[in-house]
Amino acid sequence: MNELRPYLSMMRPYRGRLLIGAALMLVTAASGIGLLALSGWFITATAVTGALLAAGVAARLDIYVPGGGIRTFAVTRTVARYFERVFNHDVVLRLLRDLRGQTFSRLANLSPGVLGQLRSGELLNRLTTDIDRLDGLYLRGLAPPLVAGLAILITVALLAIGSIAVALTAGLILMTAGALIGVRAWFSGQALTRRLASANANLRAQLVDHLRGLTELKAFGSVGYHRKRVDGLDEEERAGEERLAIEIATGEAILHGTLQLVAVGVLLTALSLFAADRISGAVAVMMPLAILALLEPLGVLPGSGLHLARARASAKRLDTRSTDGTYSSQETHPGDGDGDGSQSTEVTPGQAGDIRFESVTVRRGAGAKVLDELSLTVGEGEHVGIIGASGCGKSSLANLLAGWLVPDSGQVLVEGKPVKKQDFASHLARLGYLTQQTDLFSGTIAGNLRVACAEASDARLWSLIEVLALDEFVASCPDGINTWIGESGLEVSGGQARRLALGRVMLRDAPIVVLDEPLSGLDEATAAQVSSAIERWLTGRTAIVLGHEPSAIPSVDRLLQLRTGRLARI
Numbered sequence: 001m002n003e004l005r006p007y008l009s010m011m012r013p014y015r016g017r018l019l020i021g022a023a024l025m026l027v028t029a030a031s032g033i034g035l036l037a038l039s040g041w042f043i044t045a046t047a048v049t050g051a052l053l054a055a056g057v058a059a060r061l062d063i064y065v066p067g068g069g070i071r072t073f074a075v076t077r078t079v080a081r082y083f084e085r086v087f088n089h090d091v092v093l094r095l096l097r098d099l100r101g102q103t104f105s106r107l108a109n110l111s112p113g114v115l116g117q118l119r120s121g122e123l124l125n126r127l128t129t130d131i132d133r134l135d136g137l138y139l140r141g142l143a144p145p146l147v148a149g150l151a152i153l154i155t156v157a158l159l160a161i162g163s164i165a166v167a168l169t170a171g172l173i174l175m176t177a178g179a180l181i182g183v184r185a186w187f188s189g190q191a192l193t194r195r196l197a198s199a200n201a202n203l204r205a206q207l208v209d210h211l212r213g214l215t216e217l218k219a220f221g222s223v224g225y226h227r228k229r230v231d232g233l234d235e236e237e238r239a240g241e242e243r244l245a246i247e248i249a250t251g252e253a254i255l256h257g258t259l260q261l262v263a264v265g266v267l268l269t270a271l272s273l274f275a276a277d278r279i280s281g282a283v284a285v286m287m288p289l290a291i292l293a294l295l296e297p298l299g300v301l302p303g304s305g306l307h308l309a310r311a312r313a314s315a316k317r318l319d320t321r322s323t324d325g326t327y328s329s330q331e332t333h334p335g336d337g338d339g340d341g342s343q344s345t346e347v348t349p350g351q352a353g354d355i356r357f358e359s360v361t362v363r364r365g366a367g368a369k370v371l372d373e374l375s376l377t378v379g380e381g382e383h384v385g386i387i388g389a390s391g392c393g394k395s396s397l398a399n400l401l402a403g404w405l406v407p408d409s410g411q412v413l414v415e416g417k418p419v420k421k422q423d424f425a426s427h428l429a430r431l432g433y434l435t436q437q438t439d440l441f442s443g444t445i446a447g448n449l450r451v452a453c454a455e456a457s458d459a460r461l462w463s464l465i466e467v468l469a470l471d472e473f474v475a476s477c478p479d480g481i482n483t484w485i486g487e488s489g490l491e492v493s494g495g496q497a498r499r500l501a502l503g504r505v506m507l508r509d510a511p512i513v514v515l516d517e518p519l520s521g522l523d524e525a526t527a528a529q530v531s532s533a534i535e536r537w538l539t540g541r542t543a544i545v546l547g548h549e550p551s552a553i554p555s556v557d558r559l560l561q562l563r564t565g566r567l568a569r570i
């Protein structure tokens with residue numbers, strides 16, 4: 001249950017509301033029991049009185065009090081159910097809001113390196129399905145056993161009108177049966193819901209990957225093959241849901257059977273008490289009906305045990321500490337602590353804006369050395385170009401500077417302070433980083449640029465668009481800079497997307513800049529125009545520009561080549 005603890009403590013601020021919600025559930029259940037039991041009593045009492053009067057025996061029955069009681073129970077049941085639904089849903093929605101906010105900020109706090117390794121479908125699953133399972137933790141998991149226990153106590157009190165012994169025996173049997181059924185559901189649900197949660201996550205992730213890569217899949221004619229994999233996972237998920245439904249149905253069947261047996265037992269005992277003239281006929285009928293009225297509050301127990309197990313499986317998946325553990329411990333961000341512990345944490349004097357890599361070694365993947373005792377100093381305002389073959393470690397170098405990757409040995413310093421000791425937010429605020437991958441959001445051109453600077457005026461955006469040779473394209477768009485560029489920027493070309501991403505970096509007035517392949521996807525003429533725009537913009541900033549060959553980067557003060565993990569001057 002440890003996994004559920006954070007979510008239980010999230011409920012603490014709402015404990016007053018939760019208690020009112022549970023009380024309303026109890027009032028609904030109690031009214032249902034009262035309605036059925038009193039109706040049974042009243043019908044029998046009127047029948048017996050009528051029979052006695054017909055037989056010429058003097059008999060009297062007050063019909064107003066029980067009639068009023070039945071009406072009160074009926075109205076209370078309806079009204080309490082209405083307010084219970086309104087109230088409990090309000091609390092659940094508040095919890096959902098907190099839960100989503102908290103989960104989102106926990107995921108957002110993961111280092112970009114770790115986040116990049118999570119499939120987008122996996123993230124989607126965490127923010128939707130897993131949270132949906134948890135939002136019912138109270139309503140479907142915790143409140144029903146509580147209400148069921150109290151409903152049994154109310155029934156015991158009603159049975160005690162006829163016989164205390166019958167009431168205690170029935171109460172004991174029902175409590176034990178309810179607890180056993182709930183616990184059975186909890187235990188049998190563990191493995192089942194764990195498998196189901198992961199089948200559900202796999203299906204979603206596969207589906208999102210499938211849809212995102214549909215163009216490629218179509219181009220290679222492999223839609224059918226991938227579709228089969230999605231269908232396979234869908235089948236697995238459906239089979240899991242079916243097993244879960246069977247489990248709930250079995251629990252409900254056992255529970256209903258037990259209740260019917262107890263009701264028959266109570267009926268027989270009540271009849272023998274009636275025959276012995278110890279209770280009236282009306283009370284004898286009321287007693288088994290009070291048991292049958294428990295079908296509603298107790299009927300949800302198997303589902304609540306399984307729901308708790310399901311919530312636990314989702315809570316486990318939402319625990320981002322386990323996510324961090326799944327991936328390389330080197331993927332982190334500044335301020336995360338000492339990492340490997342082998343580095344000096346002392347702050348050495350540096351110049352404003354200067355960058356230093358000191359004997360940095362990085363191993364990635366299976367442990368191959370990507371950077372090998374690499375050292376580099378970039379002075380304030382200096383522009384250094386680094387070229388190298390694909391996979392030689394250029395992006396790793398940029399990620400080290402951003403603090404998304406921690407070296408196995410050596411250290412990276414910015415203005416004399418180790419990157420890992422910098423405050424993450426202010427470090428990134430001083431760094432303009434054009435990553436190799438272009439990520440545009442589903443939104444307008446202006447919206448995508450303003451990610452870097454929310455206050456940027458339209459005029460500033462237009463001048464940037466002009467500098468990046470995007471003016472003709474944007475002017476031809478129906479709404480100019482307010483044109484929607486679709487899901488993940490799919491409605492712009494690769495080269496246009498690249499320039500928008502570059503524009504975003506340029507909007508951020510950062511003193512330190514890293515550009516990873518800034519000219520990729522551009523034709524020669526556009527590349528030349530963008531290249532000179534970058535050169536002008538870089539004036540006064542400290543910069544590292546990465547590319548495959550000298551022509552892939554703008555003019556720089558110093559050009560180096562990265563090969564076998566080390567840098568050499570060209």
Ligand SMILES: Nc1ncnc2c1ncn2[C@@H]1O[C@H](COP(=O)(O)OP(=O)(O)OP(=O)(O)O)[C@@H](O)[C@H]1O
Pocket residue numbers: 364365370388389390391392393394395396397436
């Ligand atoms: N997230 C990762 N986890 C493990 N290994 C990685 C990861 N990213 C890259 N690598 C490995 O690190 C090595 C260097 O990759 P890197 O992306 O730094 O090279 P690069 O020079 O930028 O390549 P390219 O020019 O093709 O982008 C490669 O061998 C790659 O397989």
